[in-house]
Amino acid sequence: MNSLDTRLGTLRGPARPLPHSARTLAALTANPACDRRSVIDAAGIDKDALATHLGTPGPVRKSQLALRFGLAFEDRVLGRDHAELVRLLRETLGLDLADVAYEDLNRVATDQERSTPTLRHIRTRSLIISAATGLAPPRTVLNHPVLRLPVAGHPVYLEPDVLAFHHDGTFHVVEIKSFPVIHGQADPVSVNAALTQAAAYILALRDILADEGLSPECVSDDIVLINPLNFTQRPTATRQSARRQVNSLRFHLDRLRRLPELLDHLPTGTSLDLAPDPEGKPTRPRRDLAASLARLPAHYTPRCRHHCDLAVYCRDEARSRNRTEALGTAVREDIAGITTTTTALALVDGHIHPSDAQEDITRALRHAQRLYDDLQAGSA
Ligand code: SF4
Known part of the structure; x- marks a missing residue:
């Protein structure tokens, strides 16, 4: 076993690794920017079991x-x-x-x-x-x-x-x-x-x-x-x-050759082990598991629901952090460079000053805000 296997094994815990298939390889290309999925799949971790234990089972499967x-x-x-x-x-x-x-x-x-x-x-x-x-x-x-x-x-x-x-x-x-x-x-x-x-x-x-x-x-x-x-x-x-x-x-x-680099960014001892009891029931505290998962950067898009068991979890996480990707790919691309709605609103109302790269998008956001206010006033 090489050191990469050992590191992936530490992340997975004692569970048997799930093998890749043509379907999981296809999913890699569906969201190539997601380091979370790349690492979890390379480690052969059961995403469905993770999502279920975290209380966010994956999207509905084929009937x-x-x-x-x-x-x-x-x-x-x-x-x-x-x-x-x-x-x-x-x-x-x-x-x-x-x-x-x-x-x-x-x-x-x-x-x-x-x-x-x-x-x-x-x-x-x-x-x-x-x-x-x-x-x-x-x-x-x-x-x-x-x-x-x-x-x-x-x-x-x-x-x-x-x-x-x-x-x-x-x-x-x-x-x-x-x-x-x-x-x-x-x-x-x-x-x-x-x-x-x-x-x-x-x-x-x-x-x-x-x-x-x-x-x-x-x-x-x-x-x-x-x-x-x-x-x-x-x-x-x-x-x-x-x-x-x-x-x-x-x-x-x-690109999967970058795995060692991705693993280098994880704090020592990070694990997604569900710590099952003798009956196979996970005992890992959810908060603890979620904290470990958060160390793997996700790249949520609404299309994740078509190919990833963690879609509901990652969507909720993106929403709770006010990430723009929770609003869809079009919004994220339209306001590229602004990663949260909190920042977008603060730029609009002037609580923070835009950087040089944010000036154009801030003007566009303020224009959109004026149109919205006018429409609201017109319908009142
Ligand atoms: S659902 Fe989460 S882990 Fe899966 S591809 Fe999307 S962002 Fe990555």
């Missing part, structure tokens, strides 16, 4: 109904000998039906082995290298592959839905998502999240090829995104570019 719909949809795409998948890949990638051969990586492992991804990763890696070097006939479609990506010095195992190996020598990631495409349009936030998850798979695939001295360019930036069409379970596929998400994720993974 059981939605989860069941998602599983049924995936079955529909991959079932019946992949009939729907083949149709969709032929339409989007031009795969000839005769080219389609499968390998289900779940079949190489026993139930017990399936719970540890190493064996499926070794097999996945071997199939990918064979396909890329032409040493073996390529498996055109790999189901349940397992990829590996180093994150802050630790291997993270990732499980894409499907990898398709095009007959012209290009790999494509295939993502099956249960959010619908309605009249040709899908929710852009959901599409971006799916592309960011796919970006993690693309980087992991490229790492395998680069390790073998093969060209990472064999892995396309384009992914095949499969969704239900309109309000049915009939699947439809679109080819989407994940280039922007790949670049963004690579940037943020590189």
Whole structure:
């Protein structure tokens, strides 16, 4: 164990670390400025357990109904000998039906082995290298592959839905998502999240090829995104570019090398340990836990509720400190350089003098105050 592991272990306490996944990696890019989340995820700390113990459970999760719909949809795409998948890949990638051969990586492992991804990763890696070097006939479609990506010095195992190996020598990631495409349009936030998850798979695939001295360019930036069409379970596929998400994720993974620097700023002995009793019930005093959490700088935005279990806690914290980010990203950007509403109000009423950098925004705020006062007077 290196010193970084030891420091992250001290922060986490004796709980088992939670591994990263494509979803948590995608969340990294959703709020890259948040050091709190970077450190907590690197330490593998259970954010949901933290938020629950602090009395601010995370935003509502997917309903059981939605989860069941998602599983049924995936079955529909991959079932019946992949009939729907083949149709969709032929339409989007031009795969000839005769080219389609499968390998289900779940079949190489026993139930017990399936719970540890190493064996499926070794097999996945071997199939990918064979396909890329032409040493073996390529498996055109790999189901349940397992990829590996180093994150802050630790291997993270990732499980894409499907990898398709095009007959012209290009790999494509295939993502099956249960959010619908309605009249040709899908929710852009959901599409971006799916592309960011796919970006993690693309980087992991490229790492395998680069390790073998093969060209990472064999892995396309384009992914095949499969969704239900309109309000049915009939699947439809679109080819989407994940280039922007790949670049963004690579940037943020590189940034995780700053972890030692972030940890250097924490007072010695800072811990987010919940100190569970023998029944697993947390005993750590909330005030004490909150004080430790406050030492990790947060960067709250209202979009945190889409991707982070600590969203309610961080929102309340931002409000209690009169932070401008609690009012939304637009407000924070409009009055950039002024971090609290207390400062903004003091600038407006002249209790503090603006710095050179604050003069323009102070004039704008005073103008807004005059308009507001006029409107109030007019409606009285
Ligand atoms: S909810 Fe809090 S910890 Fe999570 S990303 Fe937002 S600011 Fe960071």
